[in-house]
Amino acid sequence: MRADGDSWGRYPRAGHTRVALHDRLAALPGFSGTALPYGNGRSYGDSCQNPGGTLLQARGLDRFIGFDPQSGRLQCEAGTTLEEIVSVTLPQGWFLPVTPGTSQVTVGGAIANDVHGKNHHRCGSFGHHVVAFELLRSDGSRRLCQAEDDADGWFAATVGGLGLTGLVTWAELQLRRVPGTSLEVENIRFGSLGEFFALSRASAPTHEYSVAWIDCLASGPRLGRGHFTRANHAPQRTDERPPPPRRRLAMPFTPPVSLVNRLSLRPFNALYYWRQPARRTRSVAHLLPFFHPLDSIAHWNRMYGPRGFLQYQCVLPPAAAQEGVAALLGEIARSGQGSFLAVLKQFGDMPARGMLSFPRPGTTLALDFPNTGTAVLELLQRLDRIVDAGGGALYPAKDARMAGHSFQRAYPDWQAFSRYLDPRFSSGFWRRVTE
Numbered sequence: 001m002r003a004d005g006d007s008w009g010r011y012p013r014a015g016h017t018r019v020a021l022h023d024r025l026a027a028l029p030g031f032s033g034t035a036l037p038y039g040n041g042r043s044y045g046d047s048c049q050n051p052g053g054t055l056l057q058a059r060g061l062d063r064f065i066g067f068d069p070q071s072g073r074l075q076c077e078a079g080t081t082l083e084e085i086v087s088v089t090l091p092q093g094w095f096l097p098v099t100p101g102t103s104q105v106t107v108g109g110a111i112a113n114d115v116h117g118k119n120h121h122r123c124g125s126f127g128h129h130v131v132a133f134e135l136l137r138s139d140g141s142r143r144l145c146q147a148e149d150d151a152d153g154w155f156a157a158t159v160g161g162l163g164l165t166g167l168v169t170w171a172e173l174q175l176r177r178v179p180g181t182s183l184e185v186e187n188i189r190f191g192s193l194g195e196f197f198a199l200s201r202a203s204a205p206t207h208e209y210s211v212a213w214i215d216c217l218a219s220g221p222r223l224g225r226g227h228f229t230r231a232n233h234a235p236q237r238t239d240e241r242p243p244p245p246r247r248r249l250a251m252p253f254t255p256p257v258s259l260v261n262r263l264s265l266r267p268f269n270a271l272y273y274w275r276q277p278a279r280r281t282r283s284v285a286h287l288l289p290f291f292h293p294l295d296s297i298a299h300w301n302r303m304y305g306p307r308g309f310l311q312y313q314c315v316l317p318p319a320a321a322q323e324g325v326a327a328l329l330g331e332i333a334r335s336g337q338g339s340f341l342a343v344l345k346q347f348g349d350m351p352a353r354g355m356l357s358f359p360r361p362g363t364t365l366a367l368d369f370p371n372t373g374t375a376v377l378e379l380l381q382r383l384d385r386i387v388d389a390g391g392g393a394l395y396p397a398k399d400a401r402m403a404g405h406s407f408q409r410a411y412p413d414w415q416a417f418s419r420y421l422d423p424r425f426s427s428g429f430w431r432r433v434t435e
């Protein structure tokens, strides 16, 4: 049994027995108690943890099985990362139709959280592009799950199913053609939340990708100010540059205290807001740093110190979004406990394929908070009340502390989903929100 921070937020800490998997054709190894598949640990809280139990480490299942450069169909083992996929397919003109803010996630993890990117309004979430996968259950049975033939519901239960229905051993994905490796990017500084919503509405029909950074410490008339970024794939250019080097920087050690604190946050947010003097800029950028800006700093999560940090990501439905986001930002600004990275984006209305998928119509806000103990936990409870009142939902992949009643209200299919649980699989998250 080893105790360390298995999740990206390094909170909570949990002890696990770890078993590394390397062969998709082999049976699951024996384990006592319960087990949980584990991808690359890029979930922030306890949805990738199983305290006191076993983690089935799937990262070793990293072989490509097949790729058809005519159709863009890819089959690979579930521990393959999105970065590994793109390194093979992008030079052949194929990219992921949906990619989250880091490429360091596995296909199994992307399926289990039905992850989303900056183009949900156009392309939905990861599960919309999964054609099929194999599910290995703890009793040794194997099930082929197909998007187009899911009468028994195993596909819908496993997409967004938090790793609880069994181990995904391999998957088939439909990639998308891209004209090249560049994006035409426009960055617009805006002064209020109202402007964010207006820019989102205007950009939905014209731009495939959009996202905003918010200065979460600004208050009063400046509440909700930030930068809106929108982009489209650029036509192929003859002078396209090779992708930038994978990692230039690293946080080499964990500092004794968080470097993210009240002293550093306010100037960072203000400087970031004023980093671009012009109100509107246009540029052409390589798509990899655009989609995964933090991947160039290895172990950046260490800057939060030994106590780790919590991410808070919620979605509010359209009718409650503007008022609800204003209330959330007001509460955060009053607390002084801000975030380096406050991200706001608009989801589209494509119905999710997963029974427990997080993406749904509305506006999603994501913030990181240093773990200051009671102070931050109380703030997050105040934020929960705003999300609950607005009929919103919190994202399990980012969560380490939501209450069971919040989960059960926001994910009303959780009981129907329970029928698909593997009886020997469990997680810290699942026990917390259902028991």
Ligand SMILES: Cc1cc2nc3c(=O)[nH]c(=O)nc-3n(C[C@H](O)[C@H](O)[C@H](O)COP(=O)(O)OP(=O)(O)OC[C@H]3O[C@@H](n4cnc5c(N)ncnc54)[C@H](O)[C@@H]3O)c2cc1C
Residues within 6 Å of the ligand: 008, 036, 037, 038, 039, 040, 041, 042, 043, 044, 047, 048, 058, 078, 079, 099, 100, 101, 102, 104, 105, 106, 107, 108, 109, 110, 112, 113, 114, 115, 116, 117, 161, 162, 163, 164, 166, 167, 168, 169, 294, 397, 398
């Ligand atoms: C910097 C950063 C940016 C991010 N940006 C986004 C974003 O924009 N959008 C978004 O949606 N998410 C985002 N995330 C969250 C991340 O995409 C998800 O948490 C993702 O699921 C992590 O995948 P993983 O391979 O690390 O899996 P883990 O975190 O190890 O596990 C995640 C879940 O997948 C299950 N699982 C893993 N492998 C398998 C398998 N083979 N079979 C069955 N279940 C399995 C686990 O049991 C667990 O429930 C971000 C995370 C980081 C660190």
